[in-house]
Amino acid sequence: MTPRERRQLFTGLGFTSLWIVGLGLFTGYPVLASLYYSFCDYSILTSPVWCGTENYRQLVHDDLFWKSLYNTLFYAGLSVPLGTVVALGLALLLHADVRGKPFFRTLFYLPSIVPVVASALLWLWLLNGQFGLINVALRPILALVGLEPPLWLADPAWAKPALVLMSLWGTGNAMIIYLAGLQNVPRELYEAAAIDGASGWRRFWHITLPMISPVVYFNVVISLVGALQVFTQAFIMSSGAGGGAAGGTDGNPARATLFYTLNLFSTAFYDLRMGYASAMAYVLFVIIASLTWLATRLSRKHLNYAS
Amino acid sequence: MSLPRRACVCLAVGGLGGVGTPVLHAMAPPPDGRIHVTYWEKWTQFEERAIRAVIAEFERSQDRIAIDYLPVGLIDRKTIVATAGGDPPDIAGLWAPQVAAFADAGALESLDPYIEHDGLTPAQWLARYEPVYASICEHNGHVFAGISTPLVMTLHWNRTMFRAAGLDPDRPPRTLAEFNAYCRLLTKRDPRTGEILQMGFLPQEPGWWPGIFLRWFGGELWDAHGVTLAKDPHNLAAMEWVAGFTRDNGGPDAINTFAAGFGGMTSAQNPFYTGKIAMVFQGVWLNNYIRQYKPGLDFGVGPWPEAVPGVKDFAMVESDVLVIPRGAKHAAAAWEFIKFVNSHNPNARTRAELQGGELLCFMQEKNSPMRQWSPFFTEHHPHPYIKEFRTLAASPHAAFLGEVGIFPEYNRELATAFDRVRLLMATPGQALADAQARLDVAWARYRRSLERHGLLPQEMMAPATP
Numbered sequence: 029m030t031p032r033e034r035r036q037l038f039t040g041l042g043f044t045s046l047w048i049v050g051l052g053l054f055t056g057y058p059v060l061a062s063l064y065y066s067f068c069d070y071s072i073l074t075s076p077v078w079c080g081t082e083n084y085r086q087l088v089h090d091d092l093f094w095k096s097l098y099n100t101l102f103y104a105g106l107s108v109p110l111g112t113v114v115a116l117g118l119a120l121l122l123h124a125d126v127r128g129k130p131f132f133r134t135l136f137y138l139p140s141i142v143p144v145v146a147s148a149l150l151w152l153w154l155l156n157g158q159f160g161l162i163n164v165a166l167r168p169i170l171a172l173v174g175l176e177p178p179l180w181l182a183d184p185a186w187a188k189p190a191l192v193l194m195s196l197w198g199t200g201n202a203m204i205i206y207l208a209g210l211q212n213v214p215r216e217l218y219e220a221a222a223i224d225g226a227s228g229w230r231r232f233w234h235i236t237l238p239m240i241s242p243v244v245y246f247n248v249v250i251s252l253v254g255a256l257q258v259f260t261q262a263f264i265m266s267s268g269a270g271g272g273a274a275g276g277t278d279g280n281p282a283r284a285t286l287f288y289t290l291n292l293f294s295t296a297f298y299d300l301r302m303g304y305a306s307a308m309a310y311v312l313f314v315i316i317a318s319l320t321w322l323a324t325r326l327s328r329k330h331l332n333y334a335s
Numbered sequence: 336m337s338l339p340r341r342a343c344v345c346l347a348v349g350g351l352g353g354v355g356t357p358v359l360h361a362m363a364p365p366p367d368g369r370i371h372v373t374y375w376e377k378w379t380q381f382e383e384r385a386i387r388a389v390i391a392e393f394e395r396s397q398d399r400i401a402i403d404y405l406p407v408g409l410i411d412r413k414t415i416v417a418t419a420g421g422d423p424p425d426i427a428g429l430w431a432p433q434v435a436a437f438a439d440a441g442a443l444e445s446l447d448p449y450i451e452h453d454g455l456t457p458a459q460w461l462a463r464y465e466p467v468y469a470s471i472c473e474h475n476g477h478v479f480a481g482i483s484t485p486l487v488m489t490l491h492w493n494r495t496m497f498r499a500a501g502l503d504p505d506r507p508p509r510t511l512a513e514f515n516a517y518c519r520l521l522t523k524r525d526p527r528t529g530e531i532l533q534m535g536f537l538p539q540e541p542g543w544w545p546g547i548f549l550r551w552f553g554g555e556l557w558d559a560h561g562v563t564l565a566k567d568p569h570n571l572a573a574m575e576w577v578a579g580f581t582r583d584n585g586g587p588d589a590i591n592t593f594a595a596g597f598g599g600m601t602s603a604q605n606p607f608y609t610g611k612i613a614m615v616f617q618g619v620w621l622n623n624y625i626r627q628y629k630p631g632l633d634f635g636v637g638p639w640p641e642a643v644p645g646v647k648d649f650a651m652v653e654s655d656v657l658v659i660p661r662g663a664k665h666a667a668a669a670w671e672f673i674k675f676v677n678s679h680n681p682n683a684r685t686r687a688e689l690q691g692g693e694l695l696c697f698m699q700e701k702n703s704p705m706r707q708w709s710p711f712f713t714e715h716h717p718h719p720y721i722k723e724f725r726t727l728a729a730s731p732h733a734a735f736l737g738e739v740g741i742f743p744e745y746n747r748e749l750a751t752a753f754d755r756v757r758l759l760m761a762t763p764g765q766a767l768a769d770a771q772a773r774l775d776v777a778w779a780r781y782r783r784s785l786e787r788h789g790l791l792p793q794e795m796m797a798p799a800t801p
Contacts, residue, residue: 069784069788071440071784072415072416072419073418073440073442074440074441074442074788074790075788077787077788079787086780092773158593158595159595159596160595179588179592179595182594182595278747278751280754281754281758282751282754282760283754299741299743300440
């Protein structure tokens with residue numbers, strides 16, 4: 029390293045030093061500390077006492093752990109594919125040559141910048157079983173076949189699908205990324221396909237999708253990571269389920285929306301079992317890392333970086 | 336010095352200065368020469384105005400201590416984190432069910448030494464309260480909390496709806512059988528669709544303390560050997576009664592559809608205000624919210640109906656409490672304020688003579704936790720039914736639920752069991768058995784954890800006494 033390079037290195041380190049210190053103090057240390065706490069009996073209010081793998085062994089026999097994991101995987105299994113289809117569909121519509129494109133782009137993106145707390149409170153009313161707009165719209169349609177619309181958040185069978193429905197409200201970010209991907213697909217490929225007589229569906233399947241496959245992969249992974257950490261909506265809306273009856277943070281009704289992070293939060297801050305909650309956090313980290321790795325493995329042969 | 340290096344030095348100095356300035360400012364002695372006690376509390380609006388009036392009264396009563404009041408959201412979690420970090424407030428306004436868990440973890444200062452320093456024994460100090468409030472302040476033989484404002488939950492009924500149903504608006508149901516009969520009389524359906532239009536009572540409204548129905552039926556949540564949730568037949572009877580409301584009124588969908596438009600207590604859509612539900616078990620605070628959201632509502636307040644033969648004065652009692660977290664910098668000064676809030680002028684005959692806790696409870700329109708009330712507080716209290724609350728708070732059957740360190744977990748298990756029962760997802764026996772199984776594990780784990788930390792008190796040594 030020349031003196032000039034060394035000087036540049038130290039200058040760079042100097043300018044980033046505050047950020048590095050912040051990262052170490054506020055991210056690095058908590059991550060490592062929580063790994064240590066996951067092997068401790070630690071209540072926040074007492075000193076951590078080493079207990080080996082006890083927390084991890086207890087997790088295996090904890091039916092609430094499995095219940096919350098099931099709820100979370102159910103939510104992710106529905107919301108990620110649905111969100112992908114909706115975001116990609118909207119991006120394709122906005123990519124089409126229609127008038128007022130900037131207006132529609134803004135319109136579809138707007139819900140994504142509404143704070144989750146605000147949108148959760150809004151959706152509490154949208155999903156209201158009696159007066160909600162969704163059921164007001166569904167009621168006459170379902171009446172034709174003799175059915176009643178679901179009670180959404182008040183019904184254990186429909187509470188998770190209700191939150192999935194709400195998650196589609198926030199597909200704006202993914203939509204924008206898809207739109208950027210779509211704009212990078214060379215037009216001559218479509219022209220060549222059109223000359224060969226390819227239909228719209230075939231052009232989408234054989235050109236668009238392969239060309240934007242890295243974008244799809246990226247969005248799916250990001251959505252999956254987000255879905256596995258779903259918290260705020262359930263935290264707010266499960267307390268509001270059942271017509272304002274307060275139920276704390278255990279995923280009303282009857283733990284139908286007890287998601288993993290909600291369970292983790294209650295364990296840490298209500299039951300004061302920070303060691304156990306840290307173990308839960310690391311298990312979630314392993315699950316997310318494993319699913320990301322799996323997605324990478326499965327999609328490796330199908331990704332096309334030609335564009 | 337080269338420009339980049341100078342820039343780095345400026346950044347570093349600026350960063351340190353940015354951090355250091357507030358720290359140095361915090362360490363500087365206050366200009367008024369008083370000890371400044373930091374007090375975190377959850378209250379805003381009229382409740383905050385009341386506590387600020389008490390603080391002003393306290394500051395006028397002496398010239399040594401000032402109270403720095405800070406309204407804090409999520410106060411319990413912030414107090415936990417601040418205490419763990421070694422920088423807690425001097426006083427925290429928590430909820431009564433948290434005292435046990437905090438005290439078990441050694442996170443609260445015992446108030447015993449301060450009480451004794453003032454020339455009283457803890458028993459003498461506690462004897463000034465109604466017994467149920469004394470039990471809230473005490474845990475494992477030590478005083479850990481003072482009462483800030485208490486609550487009593489009792490029956491509220493809509494007199495207009497009683498009249499419309501042909502019932503005497505001045506005579507609430509006195510027994511469980513009467514209560515059930517009133518519920519049937521007060522429930523109305525649309526004759527065409529069968530849709531529920533109004534109900535006499537709905538167990539899930541407000542649904543904050545599902546465990547209270549168990550105690551009302553004479554059940555116990557724990558005994559000397561541990562959790563008794565599924566073992567006590569009274570608990571099972573209470574849950575059967577809860578399930579009956581769903582079964583007798585068209586099932587979960589009919590009930591949920593009816594309840595879908597309900598708002599909370601601080602909403603004009605609250606079913607008690609809108610005349611959708613005729614009877615609720617609610618707290619002493621409800622009058623405040625009725626005045627705000629449904630002024631003129633004609634309602635009555637009375638005791639819980641007799642569910643256990645001979646028990647005519649059952650009530651649920653809870654409280655907001657003042658505690659001194661472990662590591663508080665001005666614990667002795669904090670005690671002076673807690674003592675002030677937990678005292679009153681027994682001879683007060685005008686509002687200006689009200690002091691301490693009575694001033695706070697008067698302004699917040701709540702009952703006093705003390706056995707003795709001043710003449711002015713008794714006769715001029717703004718709550719029209721305050722005497723009912725006083726009678727019930729003094730009852731030997733007044734129940735406080737949160738006496739054990741695992742109560743937050745216990746309460747969530749109860750809430751889930753309650754949900755499963757009212758939605759007919761499980762039989763009452765099954766729901767209680769499932770909750771019992773998890774709570775048995777939780778209780779054993781809790782004791783093991785305290786033992787591991789050397790915090791298991793003598794009182795909790797085998798046999799386990801929650």
